[in-house]
Amino acid sequence: MDMHISERRQIENEMIFRRVNEKIGDGLDDLDAMHIEDNKPHLIRDKDLLLHFKCECSDENCDARIAIKLSVYREIHENRDAFIIKLNHQVTAIEKVILSEDSYSVVEKNNSTDEPGDTLNTTSINNK
Ligand SMILES: [Zn+2]
Secondary structure, three states: OOHHHHHHHHHHHHHHHHHHHHHHHHHHHHHHHHHHHOOOHHHOOOOOOEEEEEOOOOOOOOOOEEEEEHHHHHHHOOOOOEEEEOOOOOOOOOEEEEEEOOOOEEEEEOOOOOOOOOOOOOOOOOOO
């Protein structure tokens, strides 16, 4: 059994799940922008909306949800090595828990690896 391949796979799974979650947050921002344009500010969501993010653990079959405020979620992910998972979903071979709350843990990778895929190229041009 080749641990290296499976560990890499597990790390990639987490990065993919995190990307899915981040799209949820971005979609909400777009929605807010629409409400502002339509002059319907009352439709703008509460900044601290509780969302049910997907568990970002390495198990591709895990479909656990974690209730976490969008603002907290984003704060945690300012650390690009951090992933938010359900309690006890960490895989100690590839990651360590850096923070534990009542309903979730934050883990950091032991080894960083490049993010898979393409869409995470951030641009320095602010075109909003
Ligand atoms: Zn999980």
